[in-house]
Amino acid sequence: EGAYAKEGYLQPIGIHRAYLALNEFIKTIKQYPVKQTLCVATSALRDAPNGKSFTSWIKQQLNLDIEIIDGTVEARYGALAALNLLPISNGISIDIGGGSSDLALIKNSKIIDTYSINLGTVRIKELFFDTDSSIEEANAYIINEISKLPSHFRHPQAIGIGGTIRSLSKGIMKSEAYPLDKIHAFSYKIKNHLEYFKNISTASKTLLPYLHISKGRFDTIREGALIFQAIINTIEAKKVITSGVGVREGVFLNSFLEKSNFIFPKNINPSIKSMRDRFDTSYSNTSKQKKSAKKLFKLFSKEENLPKLYLKTLLYAIRLTPIGYTFNIYDAHQHAYYTIKHEFNFGVTHKEMILTAMLLRFGGEKLYDKEVYKKYKTVLPKKQELKILSFIYTVIITLYENSFIEDFEFELKDNLLIIKTDKSLYLAEEKLKDLECPSNIELKIQDIQEIPRFNF
Template identity: 25%
Template sequence: MSKRYYAIIDIGSNTMRLVIYLRDKGGRLREVENVKAVARLSTYLQEDRTLSEQGVAKMLTILTSFQHVLDTYQLEETICVATAAIRQAENQEEIIKEVFVQTDFDMRILSEEEEAYYGYLAVVNSTSLEEGVTVDIGGGSTEVTYFKDRRLIHSHSFPFGAITLKQRFFTDELPTEKEYEELRQYLKEAFMSLEWLNKKKVPLIGIGGGARNVAQIDQNMKEYPLAGLHQYKMTDSDLAFIKNYLFTLPIDKLQKVEGLSKDRSDIILPAIEVFHSLYETVHADGFILSRKGLRDGVFYEQLTRGMGTHLFPNVLEESVQELVKDYDLNTKQISHVHHLAYKLFNQLYDKGIGDFSKSDWKDIKRASYVYNLGQYIDDESSAQHTFYLLANRTIDGLMHIDRLKLALMASFKNKTIFKQFLRPYKDWWVKSEQKKIRLFGAFIKFCYSLDSTRRSAVKDIRIETDDDTLYMELICSKDYLPEEYQSEKQKKHLEKTLKKRIELSFSNVEN
């Protein structure tokens, strides 16, 4: 089967970007090429609201460069979209024609509503957030949306962006205290004018390069131990600290801040003030970075064409299934282990053993899908590979703390290795939560030992208990000696976490 490549060109007010995606067997898009050029087209808008000849020439030069990159791929489709700078240009029709003549790109100018919608669509199709406010600040406009139950309720495009705010409020590269306060008041009034933003008390989700840079700065300052930016969460105090720190720096020092792109150093302060002022207006309960934005939203619309909805049914479930496919996991074994784990979980819960709650099953089930997936790389060090892959891979639908929890459960080998993996993150959970994660890992490991030969030999589980012993009867449909050996070997990890001795008895019954 030939590889299917798709490309999108995003002509923004600050940057222009070419992204090429490869569509995998499951239908999802993987980014394989990402080319960025700083154009700052909004600075070429003249008093008569036309884009100057120099601006058009700069844009065409970059598009021609993109075209050379595209020539190396066999593409199924190329989409070219433009946002605020071209949308606001009075000579946009001439620009569209010139682009087509010079490059064959059929430029589509997105309306304010479309630009906001695609940002929202990217967020709800790449996270598990049911409700939130999105904000995407470009060079010449800022889009905000409010969604609830994953449905778009409100959207608005403000006619200002990081570049235009800088031009309007700063007389030099960096603002004075007075100028910054004027910017802050202006943004407060702008956001308060939308009643549906006020005191929503929901997550604020940042999209685009400005939000990405803020998250990168925060991670570098904290020496953050996990890889990845998507679904990274910050607080009000995090935003305030970064803002105040950046404000104290001269431009030469600002350009050297770890995590901040040099080409954004002069416009990062307007961007972060947009996020902070909006955070306060919304009374947000966190600032979450979405690496998926407008470009992804455009393709999500394409992928779901003809489905009756542009929303993926279950983002996290699809991400887990993607892991199962990527690491060639045994779906038959996973299904059988789920069957055994569910029986054992419910009996332990009913008897009050192990401090399980009903809601814990979803965590256990999720981790059991990807248990020991690092075996795909190397059997001897499978626990290490499992932990590293899951902890450091973006998993759409999981916040970073939940991704780490999944990694700890799915990589469980023994108490020593568990503590080793947990050590850099021990402050993320209190002791009781750490013990529960370890219990879940030991539970999953034990359940997999009951199907060690992948023959579904163990069909049912029945348990009884007294003060210090858990009696577990395993009903089998075929020879069970390998499963008996493995479960006797692995039960010690579950005994330690349950604080009970476990006695296993195997019996064979006909099918």
């Protein structure tokens, strides 16, 4: 705080606050069985002539090692977090910090290049806004710095990291009455919100609440909006996807994924893995269910023109079904629905997350609820598509929960779905009698229900 107006030197007020915060962090860490502590410092310390003196003093006073990382490493950490925890494989990550803005170019799930610009919200605030300079002067300075960005940093997909971009995304969500309260993976088209960004960068602090900006961001959001507009214009971005993770998670993942080339294996979704581990679903093997679901989905994809992109979400729902039973066997689907809404955060779009939750929500006798659908309509499939997906999900879950048969054959012809097996499906058939079918679908069971002879 106050450093950029003093040639970058750390000031007593900032040193005081940093020491107290780090001391409290260390006390918190000691409450847990922590094996390793990673602490990194970014632009404020790397720009400060007395930055190394500060880290030496902290080591002496608190026995904490602080690594001062350069801007390109900072950019890589942010991109590493986004690449592993967002549903993206291409784009340019943008992390607007207090002293620098750090960018990474991502192509085919690899970080190709990184670049750090000496532009940050606190830097612009102290150099221009606190000195009553004009916005035009600040903008000219920003554009001049961004002009140094290499020309290959161009991509239609921007990946927004850090507090400034998250605050802008939250403002957009509130202004649009977005149905989900989840910032991670929220996306939008830039052209629809250019006026909003301009209004924020020119607004007085008294007007910021009316633009849905929280009080904690009043001091630097205008500066951040100016920087953000200049960057997205320079890289020719058309769309933004917001990251709820950043450098902090990237530092962890850099250590955690070191032996796997810094990326989760393709068959691992960290949210699914976490939920299944925490809710102890080790007893449940859903591989047979997923195999049958694929067969049934293929039939509906062909006969009902069901988009193939929904198969992945259907398999997510089947794989996550067991977590509901760890709460209570009654209303298990409701428990799973609420858990997924709050815990299924990483590696999926909002549409995939809410569809997965809805399949579990409607799992059972009912395929659709008018009021629930109305609330989330903007992020859900068409009504008939949702009903068919819910029907497929419920049929598969019912078959496997009410029989010990490992495989089934399905036939869909003239809107009649026939389920075939050479064993008994008595319990499953009784359950499926109450199942609501999509308007044009009928259901028939072909099984063998034999019992021993009796003469009493």
